[in-house]
Amino acid sequence: MHVTSLKLENFRNYGTLEIQPGEGLNIFVGLNAQGKSNLLESLYLLATSKSSRAGKDTELVRFDQPQARVTADVIRTKNSDVEIEIALSMTEKKVARINGVKHTRLAEVIGQLNAVLFDSGDLEIIRGEPSIRRRFLDLEIAQTSPRYVLALGSYRKTLEQRNRLLRDLRDGRVPGSARESLPAWNEGLAQHGARLIERRRLFLERLAQLASETHRTLSDERDSLEVVYQPSFSLDGLSEVGDIQGRFQEELASVAGEEAARGTTVRGPQRDDIAFRVNGQDCRLYGSQGQQRTVALSLKLAERQLIEELVGEPPLLLLDDVLSDLDDARRALLFELTARAGSQTFLSCTNLRAFSPGVLDRATVYAVSAGEVAKQ
Ligand SMILES: Nc1ncnc2c1ncn2[C@@H]1O[C@H](COP(=O)(O)OP(=O)(O)OP(=O)(O)O)[C@@H](O)[C@H]1O
Ligand SMILES: [Mg+2]
Known part of the structure; x- marks a missing residue:
């Protein structure tokens, strides 16, 4: 899939912008704080x-403006082409339009266009809090x-209400009979x-395989990576x-005393985590900065591959200022892998020094300055 036209209106520091990006590599170059990341964020x-x-x-609406709009025309090979628009407002909920038809349920919009973002926040997936990994x-x-989005919404709503009941029971705000x-x-x-646990398990199983293959390449066959799903209770023997639903209910029954005392739900997907082990050791605790970075990059490249497997065509790649964090060998490998994959790529950087003339010849280069974008 690729975007043939991107329009921004009062999005972040942009007034109005319209570009027709190339099918391959698009480079957005400019000084700090000019709008490079904002452009990638819109995609x-x-x-x-x-x-x-x-x-x-x-925060996405331009200062002093009431609303913002982002629109893209997307060519897809597995599905029909589509125009996607998201309108944001300072006072109302965001609204999406697909081919002009309004959707307030965002589940219908997600996945019309697929994109994998690489940015400096990726490292936090490895070394940050479990909530970032979830x-x-x-x-x-x-x-x-x-369907996952819908299940997630239902789960969150149920969890919130159950937590409120547990808290009210603990604090005596409702009669004890409410426990029934x-x-x-x-x-x-x-x-x-x-349903969430099942989906997460399946997704991580495949992601783990792909990530460990990529990681082997990125680390010159030196290090091995294991990505392990860590649910809040054991799934052993459950297919x-x-x-899983049955085991979850048993778990809830077994922690009833703890939940009554704490006034909150202590088992379930809201407690899930993922472990990243490099050569058998927890990379979060023991990995060097470089090792953590390699794991993060492997994970994102694996995600790209997995989306391609599931959707049947490569997702967009959004590379936000990540080149400076990579050494020459990894940078070259990233270019090689992404060029081979055939993903439309949007890359931001502050100068063009990292690119070989061969790469630059094939790329569409834009200069970004104070919310204006000029094709070079
Ligand atoms: N809602 C908004 N309205 C107007 N301007 C905004 C809004 N949100 C962010 N900005 C401005 O957008 C500018 C550019 O941000 P952006 O993150 O895209 O920069 P960048 O080009 O990626 O820079 P860097 O190289 O430092 O990463 C910032 O100066 C910021 O103040
Ligand atoms: Mg930036």
Whole structure:
């Protein structure tokens, strides 16, 4: 798939912008704070319905403007071509349009366009808090599975209500008899939760294989990588989603005392984690900066491959200022891998020194300055 036209209106530091990117490598070069990352972020928003950086959607709207809009025309080989638009407002919920038809349920928009973002935040997937790894999982699975988005929404809603009940019971805000409704909540939580766990397990199984192959190449066959799903309870011997649901309910029953005392749910996907082991050791705790970086890069390249497997065509690659973090050999390998993969690529950088003339000849280069973009 590739984007043939990208339009921004009052998005971040852009007033109006329209570009027709090339099918291969597109390089956005400019000084700091000119709008390079903002441009890549707009594509990420179209793919995932979420910002890669902002906490709130309102941060994406240009200062002093009431609303923003991002639109792209996308050519796809496995599906029909599509125009995707996301409108953001300071006062209302964001609205997406697919070929002009309005969708307020964002699950329908996610995955119309696929993109994998590489940025400085990737390292946090390896060394940050577990919540960052869960967010990574959710965003990536969502891109190829709208049903996952729906299950995630149902699970979150059930979890929130169950937590409120547990808290109210603990603090005596509701009569003790309210405890009788817990089994019904347990069933709902386990039903939605089991679907998330099953999907995460499958996704990580394949991602782990691909990541470890890529990692072997990136580390010159020196290091081995294992990516291991760590759910909040053991899935040993469970193959069906119904079995997971059953085990989840048993787990909830077994921790009832702890939950009553703490007033919150202590088992389930909201406690999941992923371990990255390099040569058998936890890379989060023991990996060098370079090793962590190599794991992060392997993970993203694996994700690219997995999306291609699932969707049937390569996703966009968004490389936000990552070249300076890579040594020459890895940089060359990244170019080789991505060129071979045939992904339309959007890359930001502050100068063109890292590119060989051969790479530059094939690329479309844009200079970015104060929210203006000029093709070179
Ligand atoms: N909502 C907004 N309205 C107007 N300007 C904004 C908004 N959000 C961010 N900006 C501005 O956008 C500018 C460019 O940000 P961006 O992150 O794209 O820079 P960049 O070109 O990637 O720079 P760097 O090389 O430092 O990464 C910043 O100066 C920031 O103040
Ligand atoms: Mg930037």
